[in-house]
Amino acid sequence: xxxxxxxxxxxxxxxxxxxxxxxxxxxxxxxxxxxxxxxxxxxxxxxxxxxxxxxxxxxxxxxxxxxxxxxxxxxxxxxxxxxxxxxxxxxxxxxxxxxxxxxxxxxxxxxxxxxxxxxxxxxxxxxxxxxxxxxxxxxxxxxxxxxxxxxxxxxxxxxxxxxxxxxxxxxxxxxxxxxxx
Amino acid sequence: xxxxxxxxxxxxxxxxxxxxxxxxxxxxxxxxxxxxxxxxxxxxxxxxxxxxxxxxxxxxxxxxxxxxxxxxxxxxxxxxxxxxxxxxxxxxxxxxxxxxxxxxxxxxxxxxxxxxxxxxxxxxxxxxx
Numbered sequence: 468x469x470x471x472x473x474x475x476x477x478x479x480x481x482x483x484x485x486x487x488x489x490x491x492x493x494x495x496x497x498x499x500x501x502x503x504x505x506x507x508x509x510x511x512x513x514x515x516x517x518x519x520x521x522x523x524x525x526x527x528x529x530x531x532x533x534x535x536x537x538x539x540x541x542x543x544x545x546x547x548x549x550x551x552x553x554x555x556x557x558x559x560x561x562x563x564x565x566x567x568x569x570x571x572x573x574x575x576x577x578x579x580x581x582x583x584x585x586x587x588x589x590x591x592x593x594x595x596x597x598x599x600x601x602x603x604x605x606x607x608x609x610x611x612x613x614x615x616x617x618x619x620x621x622x623x624x625x626x627x628x629x630x631x632x633x634x635x636x637x638x639x640x641x642x643x644x645x646x647x648x
Numbered sequence: 649x650x651x652x653x654x655x656x657x658x659x660x661x662x663x664x665x666x667x668x669x670x671x672x673x674x675x676x677x678x679x680x681x682x683x684x685x686x687x688x689x690x691x692x693x694x695x696x697x698x699x700x701x702x703x704x705x706x707x708x709x710x711x712x713x714x715x716x717x718x719x720x721x722x723x724x725x726x727x728x729x730x731x732x733x734x735x736x737x738x739x740x741x742x743x744x745x746x747x748x749x750x751x752x753x754x755x756x757x758x759x760x761x762x763x764x765x766x767x768x769x770x771x772x773x774x775x776x777x
Contacts, residue, residue, distance in 0.1 A: 531672050531676075531762065534669060535669050535758070535760065536759040538663065538665050538666050538669055538759065539737075539758045539759040541665075542663050542666060543737065545663065546708045549710065555662075555710075585665075586665050589664050589665045589668070590663060590664060590665060
């Protein structure tokens with residue numbers, strides 16, 4: 468086990484949420500299917516955060532509505548970081564998720580991943596690591612102050628897009644592949 | 649020419665993606681003359697040289713935020729009557745109250761839809777087309 472797993476404060480981020488922290492002992496964790504988590508930080512200010520989003524599908528939404536929703540969630544995270552002393556020009560980002568979870572349907576995961584990358588590029592936020600796409604869910608642990616991220620790919624039950632209580636997450640079987648970002 | 653096509657709108661937001669999305673929404677509604685500022689200070693400089701007919705501004709911005717910009721625009725004679733739409737997040741009750749006190753004309757909650765943008769504009773300037 469690494470020190471990260473022993474972070475005194477472990478906060479689980481569900482879809483639609485974001486969290487900003489400046490406490491080195493806090494680890495932000497999430498489980499992703501086709502959703503994407505953006506992990507952003509300002510190393511100099513010692514502050515970082517994570518969000519977890521899924522763009523709404525095209526049904527019932529007008530042109531640009533999904534994009535506006537995504538931008539809003541990214542802005543909440545960026546504004547939260549700036550409030551805690553981060554500077555926009557020092558932000559760096561890591562992106563995870565965006566898997567294709569169901570065959571035959573439109574690839575929502577790819578849409579989420581492309582959106583997140585485009586956003587960082589438009590805003591001039593440096594992308595320092597990414598693991599996007601594929602067909603398996605991911606469990607992510609991010610230590611916002613150190614910037615270290617740990618990813619394990621999941622096998623077995625597909626994490627649904629609905630919020631999953633933390634208790635259930637520990638029972639999801641991991642495939643054993645652990646990567647550090 | 650429609651009212652929308654004659655309108656000069658200034659978009660103020662520190663997130664460039666957000667500025668582009670507001671621009672796309674306005675263009676969908678027929679607005680052609682769109683200007684941009686990345687924070688309240690830039691917006692104020694713009695308004696002092698070439699006032700727009702309407703300002704759509706984010707609240708949360710560095711240097712001069714949306715409330716500061718609104719106050720400055722209302723305090724400067726040539727721009728004090730320029731309609732001002734504030735973009736806010738859900739639950740910003742204090743911001744709404746302060747903006748009303750400062751004379752905001754309308755609000756738009758992020759993330760907004762194009763019909764909501766149209767409604768906010770038409771409530772101030774009448775039918776766009």
